[in-house]
Amino acid sequence: MARKKLKFGRYEVESELGQGAMGKVYKAFDPLTQRAVAIKALKDEILAQDENGEYQKRFQREARAAGGLSHPNIITVFDVGDNYFVMEYLEGKNLLKLIAEKGCLTLDETLTIVSPIADALAYAHGKGVFHRDIKPANIMVFPDGRPVITDFGLAHLESTVMTAAGQFLGSPSYMSPEQVLGEEITPRADVFSLCVVSYEMLTGQKPFPGENVTSVIYKVVHAQPVPPHELNPELPTEYEHIFVRALAKNPAQRFQSFSEFVAALNLEEFDRLEMPTLEATQVAIKPDKPATPVKQDLPIPGEEQETVSLPAPAVESQSSITERKRPSRMKRNALIAAAAAVLLALAGFLLPNFLADPVITGLGVETNPDGAEVWIDDALAGTSPFELDSLALGAHDVRVTKEGFLPLEDSFEFTDVESAEPLFFALQPDRINLFLESVPDDAAVLVDGEPAGTTPLEDFELAPGQHEVEVAHRGYETWRSAVVAQAGESVNLVARLRRDATAPKPKASATTVAEPASPGGVVELGPDDKQPERISGKPPRYPAMARKLNQQGRVTVEFILTEEGVPEQLQVIESAGTVLDQAVMDSLAEWRYTPAEKNGVKVRVKQRVRQTFRLGR
Secondary structure, X not given: OOOOOOEEOOEEEEEEEEEOOOEXXXXXXXXXXXXXXXXXXXXXXXXXXXXXXXXXXXXXXXXXXXXXXXXXXXOOEEEEOOOEXXXXXXXXXXXXXXXXXXXXXXHHHHHHHHHHHHHHHHHHHHOOEEOOOOOHHXXXXXXXXXXXXXXXXXXXXXXXXXXXXXXXXXOHHHOOHHHHOOOOOXXXXXXXXXXXXXXXXXXXXXXXXXXXXXXXXXXXXXXOOOOHHHHOOOOOOOHHHXXXXXXXXXXXXXOOOHHHHHHHHOOOOHHHOOOOOEEEEEEEEOOOOOOOOOOXXXXXXXXXXXXXXXXXXXXXXXXXXXXXOOOOHXXXXXXXXXXXXXXXXXXXXXXXXXXXXXXXXXXXXXEEOOOOEEEEOOEXXXXXXXXXXXXXXXXXXXXXXXXOEOOEEEEEEEOOOOOOOOEEEEOOEOOEXXXXXXXXXOOEEEEOOEEEEEOOEEEEEEOOEEEEEEEEOOOEOOEEEEEEEOOOOEEEEEEEOOEOOOOOOOOOOOOOOOOOOOHHHEOOOOOOOEOOEEXXXXXXXXXXXXXXXXXOEEEEEEXXXXXXXXXXXXXXXXXXXXXXXXXXXXXHOOOEEEOEEEOOEEEEEEEEEEEEEOOOO
16 A cells, blocks of 8 residues: 655655654655755654644744855755745765765865855854754765755754753764853854864864764863874875864864864965964862763764764863973873873763663553553553553654554654653544535434434544435435445535425526526536545545644635546635644645536536544543
């Protein structure tokens, strides 16, 4: 069975390009402009946990911030929705792959990329937007050499504090020391990150390499990189001093702008370049508060490290200014021994947390209604409500079943023990909803031979399967129809009753008034005209996000059915909220009908469809 394509508004998703902690990125098609686009959307599970709408507000602020940027070297944002925004789709190669293929770039190649990226970031800073996650994976290079910065999804307005205290967003290998330590972020943090990327482009190696996050963080805060010309002899020896300043631990000692850094790479006014001195750093762990463990899986050596959110290490730095010079062998050995002692001390606090497999204990699982079997990763976890004894961090598949309700299949992911929230699943009753109108109304309705009320009949519940419906009115022939529907579907019927030929006919009026033509060529069908019938298209599905948000209600959509049997001009006239409305609209757009006919001619008619979404009771 073909799976219905995912859509965001009018945009049709073609494939998933990647995902992060809060969102996913898709390649999609815009039927209006007939072009490929990229869409970044919040994950359903994030929206489900967003009770007060803070995540969505944050996402929209970031989208508007990115959408307000217009620069040839910054990805263009075309459209912003409630929980997604649409960007240009870039067909190029990201800088990460380029470095992996070439080993390192020449000085000319590096400057060709770094200079326009520096201009673009300076422009963004002028608009009050910081990127905060500059890394090779977020820089695309077109075949003609034009670089473009992508993923301003982590951009934050200068005046807005978006992260929780003591946390940061970004990739550790490319972050500034102050960002790692959870201190105030200034424009110099982005300058530092671009300098790190430039170092890697020129040498083929990161300035702060490490086999795990702990090692990388320590080096970012305390270690000096290897002089660039020692890794790439073709580089000028002056670059050693340039990168000492570019990667200084103290923000005040770095280049104060992107233009200063680019000028230095071009060796402009090198004699006037003010050089910072190295900082000899000591690590002091507060005796009354142990270092906060870094809860993160070990990155694979040599691979790109994904964006992570980590607590800032509880360390204090004391700096003394000394001149840069090579220490003697004895002094160097002493420094190595001291550094080893510091690393061992940190390891005592941090490594056990890396080596242990973190699990979540006592996690509550609830369903609406109670008494449902919950299967996690194809193993029966329990009957709701219950608590899980233990659950490993990461992604899991879930299936929830209960007699009389539709089975629910979903997935969820936990990346942090402290942020784990109880699981809640709302089930949809295993039934269909019948809406029946008649012309004239106030007709008696029988379903499977049993009285069901009089027309208009709204939201009448039936078991899935086939049912016989009869509509009777004095003076008219009985109208009959067979209804076949699946669970969760709403069935909409209009019974146009024919007058009984044996019944007395009403007296004709003295004058006959011609029926006025309807706007847009839409006609009214009579009892003898051919009614349209749906021949393809699936009923609307209950969106997983709406179930998680406990949303329910009835959606009524009115539309024009063309002579070809295609719905158009769809309009919601009864809303149950954006998510449920969109689910119905997306389904109706795929429906196809046999055309309506009047006097043997195919005509345009107005149709109305209702869909009820109801949580289990």
